[in-house]
Amino acid sequence: MECDKCGESAVMHAAYSGLHLCEEHFCRSVDSRVRKRIREDALLSEDATPEDPETWLIGLSGGKDSVVLTHVLDDVFARDPRVELVALTIHEGIEGYRDASLDACLELTDDLEIDHEVVSYADEYGLEMDDVAEDDPLNMAPCAYCGVFRRDALSQYAEEYGADKLLTGHNLDDEAQTAMMNLLSGDIQQVAKHFDASLGSFEEREIDDDPFVPRAKPLRDLPEKEVALYAHLRDLPTHMAECPHASEAYRGEIQEHLHALEDDHPGTRHSIMSGYEELAKLAAEAYRGSDDEAQGSCERCGAPTNNDVCRKCELVEAVGGEQAETVE
Ligand SMILES: [Zn+2]
Ligand SMILES: [Zn+2]
Numbered sequence: 001m002e003c004d005k006c007g008e009s010a011v012m013h014a015a016y017s018g019l020h021l022c023e024e025h026f027c028r029s030v031d032s033r034v035r036k037r038i039r040e041d042a043l044l045s046e047d048a049t050p051e052d053p054e055t056w057l058i059g060l061s062g063g064k065d066s067v068v069l070t071h072v073l074d075d076v077f078a079r080d081p082r083v084e085l086v087a088l089t090i091h092e093g094i095e096g097y098r099d100a101s102l103d104a105c106l107e108l109t110d111d112l113e114i115d116h117e118v119v120s121y122a123d124e125y126g127l128e129m130d131d132v133a134e135d136d137p138l139n140m141a142p143c144a145y146c147g148v149f150r151r152d153a154l155s156q157y158a159e160e161y162g163a164d165k166l167l168t169g170h171n172l173d174d175e176a177q178t179a180m181m182n183l184l185s186g187d188i189q190q191v192a193k194h195f196d197a198s199l200g201s202f203e204e205r206e207i208d209d210d211p212f213v214p215r216a217k218p219l220r221d222l223p224e225k226e227v228a229l230y231a232h233l234r235d236l237p238t239h240m241a242e243c244p245h246a247s248e249a250y251r252g253e254i255q256e257h258l259h260a261l262e263d264d265h266p267g268t269r270h271s272i273m274s275g276y277e278e279l280a281k282l283a284a285e286a287y288r289g290s291d292d293e294a295q296g297s298c299e300r301c302g303a304p305t306n307n308d309v310c311r312k313c314e315l316v317e318a319v320g321g322e323q324a325e326t327v328e
Pocket of ligand 2: 298299300301302303309310311312313314
């Protein structure tokens, strides 16, 4: 097959757009979709100036998604004095796995000359995911603990560092899976949170009195396969192995269904996300200021919650961890 733009031989065919693209035109289309998303989300605030730049913290795991995100952001913003990029890697305490991916992170940030920081669960919570996965005191998937700790560690660090935005590499497949999981669980409050935390334009989100550093997902228009292809074609240092504790069975099931739907009805993931974003926006507006909105704060760490203790502090206690700092 030939590239629809130039006639060179195509490296990919996107059923949802009907396009065949060569290596060069495919990579350009990835770059331009990320740029468009950044523009449409109004990610770069108009108040950012060379004298007073914004700091964007990138969650960099060493996997293909966050590596591609870091690479594209560096391409677009490395010479823009209104933005400072910093990469942050979370070390969960998973032997072998995280050390190998940390090498990929170091190679990339070295190449790009981006500041790189590492935060570990051991330092923050006095725990290692290898032990948590083995003990599993609450009898749930290791990913369920790890996801809560990771979100908290990223947010905490972003705040301590004084970052203006927290950027993660979630792709279209990740987002469509999460959307379906939230819808199928019937938890509309979770849908609303998803909007305020990471979807939609910064002009539309109500983030002024949000205690967390606002989050963005500039790759959320790109299918996972295209992110992987881009990493491969650009020869980026990535760590491909899956986490040895990965066990999100339900997410895997949803992913299979979505792939089957996408095969028969190309464009399904994109349409799920455009509808979901609208719905999430309406839900976020409806919950704002309502009784269901978290009113109190965690007595240990200060995070917003409707209970005495937040979910993260509950989990740290359940696994016998010890937090680095507590709010009196
Ligand atoms: Zn071409
Ligand atoms: Zn807490």
